[in-house]
Amino acid sequence: MDEWLNPARLGEYTSLAWQWVNEQVLVLPNLLQLLAVSAALVFAALLAPRIRRWLGRFSPGGWRQQFIAALATLLFPLTWLLMMGVAWQAAVMQGWPARILEIVASLLMAWVIIKIASRLIRNPVWAQAVAITAWTVAALNILRLLDPTVALLDSFAVQFGAVRISLLTVTKSVFALAMLLWLATTVSAILESRLKHSPNLTPSVQVLFGKLLKFTLIVLAVLAALSTTGIDLTALAVFGGALGVGIGLGLQKVIANLFSGVILLVDKSIKPGDVVAVAGTYGWVNTLGGRYVSVITRDGIEHLIPNEDFITTRVENWTHSHNNMRLKIPIGVHYNTDVERALEICVECAREVPRVLESPAPICQLRAFGDSAVELELRIWIGDAMQGINNVRSDVLRKIWKAFHDEGIEIPYPQRDLHLRSAEPLRVDLGDPTGTPRDTAS
Structure with a gap:
């Protein structure tokens, strides 16, 4: 050089x-x-x-x-x-x-x-x-000029012990790495597509196999590219172990999220399409990533929740074993109301809503005698919680409101009765400035 x-x-x-x-x-x-x-x-x-x-x-x-x-x-x-x-x-x-x-x-x-x-x-x-x-x-x-160019690139070299690294070697390694990474990503994309169309695999297993295949192919591509430089890969074992300890200490959260993601995929507790509620966020699972789970709410906001939160905190999965979900709708009627008729009307209105399941059938119960109303509770079942729960609740309440008006059933509002006790006679004593007492009146 x-x-x-x-x-x-x-x-x-x-x-x-x-x-x-x-x-x-x-x-x-x-x-x-x-x-x-x-x-x-x-x-x-x-x-x-x-x-x-x-x-x-x-x-x-x-x-x-x-x-x-x-x-x-x-x-x-x-x-x-x-x-x-x-x-x-x-x-x-x-x-x-x-x-x-x-x-x-x-x-x-x-x-x-x-x-x-x-x-x-x-x-x-x-x-x-x-x-x-x-x-x-x-x-x-x-x-x-190909042979002279190759000779020129090979002349720029650095010796590290028994390993000689030249500009030609680095160029070949870069090209090999680029081509191998492209080949690895292409093959992994094809295999993931085939896995997604496999009827015998659940969505969680499909994602797990897809991620493992992609990770394995990329690692093999990097190792193959390093081997083209002439570096003995066994010499990297000690260095790789020390580097792994350092990375493990510095990236504890990242590694915890990675392993938590693998656990979620293996035990199938969370899978794409599930309706979950975690850390105050309610929505359906869009994708499972290596570091986070994508949850989309009814507002269209996509929350990226770390995988570790699904392992260490309490999670509500409304569609884990089945898609049915029960909703409780509180209703109040006046004390002059025919309660039995009100119960029948609530059940009939619930059955008119298409999203309410016929089995289990909706029921309405008298829960308590409140301060200003007879408290009823309508219980209905739906099988598509991912479509929202407040909208079906609104549909049922609108039908009940119209039916109560047609039947003359009054929906009360809070009232308070104020009772005043009669005042006791007030005794008034008018004194004379001169000190002579006067008559008193009450």
């Missing part, structure tokens, strides 16, 4: 590069070829937008529309490649030098092929990275 930082060596390389430019570039045949490349580029830049607008007028639908959309993105390199092909053929027929034309045409051909292949990757970030990497390697190979 020191020879590349030597000023004398750098000056030598600079002079050699300038000499090569004078001998290979600044000559008439090559300048004419560069002029042809530039002319073809300008022509393609002017013609491609016109063709794209013309293709935009067609909307056949289906796969033809997708083909036209894909073709529109490749119009510029295809047009440029066509012009370069014409120029190269003309130069060959006339016996003129055509090495630069051949190189540019080969680069354009590689660009088009890689662009088409990268469209098979749905993730735009991965598609762009693969396209750039593949085109760079293809360009170096076409220019016959």
Whole structure:
């Protein structure tokens, strides 16, 4: 590496590069070829937008529309490649030098092929990275610079004992890690999709297997990428143990949430779709994550509750073993009311609400004699608590309100009777300023 930082060596390389430019570039045949490349580029830049607008007028639908959309993105390199092909053929027929034309045409051909292949990757970030990497390697190979570039990258190296790490090794490892991670995530996504459509697995087991598969594939991808650097993985055992202890002490809550999530998945106490109430939050479980459980309330607010809270605190799961849930609705009627008729009306109104189950049947009971009303309690069962409980309570009360008005049943409001005791006679004594007593009156 020191020879590349030597000023004398750098000056030598600079002079050699300038000499090569004078001998290979600044000559008439090559300048004419560069002029042809530039002319073809300008022509393609002017013609491609016109063709794209013309293709935009067609909307056949289906796969033809997708083909036209894909073709529109490749119009510029295809047009440029066509012009370069014409120029190269003309130069060959006339016996003129055509090495630069051949190189540019080969680069354009590689660009088009890689662009088409990268469209098979749905993730735009991965598609762009693969396209750039593949085109760079293809360009170096076409220019016959791949082997010198590999040798140059390998010359920048650092020695750690018996392990030699060069810039080439790091580059290979980065590319290998990127490709292996992409392959791991793609395979895990396919397997998770297959697991979700498996009728023999519960939602909790599906999530558990999906997370374990993804974690395992990612770990294998990282280990495989490290092995490409030539590092002995057994040497990382001691370091990994010490690092694990440090991470365990510093990330106790995170690790607790991870293991709590695994426990929730294994014992199936919480699963997607359950209606739960925890820490004052009521809603239905949307997803189970590695660190938290997503609970969406009726207000549309998504709460991310740590997994540990579902293990260490009291949790109400309204749909753990079944979906039925009983609601208690308090009702008050006047003391002059026919209580038996009021009980019948409450039950009849509850049965008219579609969401109220017929079995168990709704019942209404007399609970107490209150200060200002006879207190009744209507008990109903619903089987879809995830659709809300206050709305079905409102539907029942509205029907009861209308039925009570039709039957003349009065719903009282709190009253208080005030009793005043009669006052005792007040004795008044009027004294004389001179000290002579006067008569008194009462």
